[in-house]
Amino acid sequence: MRNSESIAALTDVSSVDNDDAAQSLQDIIRPGLSILFCGINPGLLAASTGHHFAGRGNRFWRVLHRAGFTDDEFRPEDDRRLLDHGYGLTAAVARPTARADQLSKTEIQAAAAQFELKIRHYAPRFVAFLGKMALAEMSGQRDIEWGLQARDFGGARAWVLPNPSGLNRSFSLDALVSAYRELRIAAESSLPD
Secondary structure, three states: OOHHHHHHHHHOHHHOOHHHHHOOOOOEOOOOOOEEEEEOOOEHHHHHHOOOOOOOOOOHHHHHHHOOOOOOOOOHHHHHHHHHHOEEEEEOOOOOEOOHHHOOHHHHHHHHHHHHHHHHHHOOOEEEEEOOHHHHHHHOOOOOOOEEOOOOEOOEEEEEEOOOOOOOOOOOHHHHHHHHHHHHHHHHHOOOO
């Protein structure tokens, strides 16, 4: 399969069989984004509604707004509006689950080559991993810190943010907002002249 066909297969719902298509969540992506936010994989509600971070307990939309990425708090149904701000959404693994810990390490590792190809193709300036799990398994790194990573991923500057899932009780809303704001400021300060 040629690279362009591989990318089309990753992002085009019509390229998967009917059972998978019903559970697929399309990327919100275009070339040259400032930041591509990367979840580990879609939740079941997001996959069934076709909108990213659709779960009521997920704090992603509230955090983005409070961290200054958006002027108002988007609803999941507004997810495509992120493109207007230079941001996009994707997932490291396409298969939806109720919880990310239902993915095996092998499944995440198997997705690495195609995911890296997607990042190279769309060339965002930053790829922001929401949680450490996907980057750790895809890169083989074990000691991943929060924030900007020493190594790029797929030609993009890699940044690791806390996962905004309501299941992630390790980070308060204020701590999430602070971490996400740091990425926004870094992205804005690295804009080309």
